[in-house]
Amino acid sequence: MAEDKKIAAELAALRADIEALKALQTSATEEVAKGESEPAPHTVGGFVDAASHLPEQFREFETAIRDLAEAVEADIAEHPVAAVGAAFLLGVLIGRLSAR
DSSP, X not given: OHHHHHHHHHHHHHHHHHHHHHHHHHHHXXXXXXXXXXXXXXXXXXXXXXXXXXXXXXXXXXXHHHHHHHHHHHHHHHOHHHHHHHHHHXXXXXXXXXXX
């Protein structure tokens, strides 16, 4: 009996969260429809809507990956023998681990 009440309370809390998210989505859609290029970040349950920051985070991630690739290319150009040796050792290690 106590479990039923606990489950019912959890379901009610989940329903309230779903309704809050629906209201958030509706208000964001209305802001975009009004001509605002990017809706303001919203909060749900005290947390900032993380999806509003995703495009910026993807750009930062892409920039970080490109910087890393450029640094690796520079290191390989400076030390080609060491790069080939490291690749060979990595291949041997992977081969031994996959043989088991």
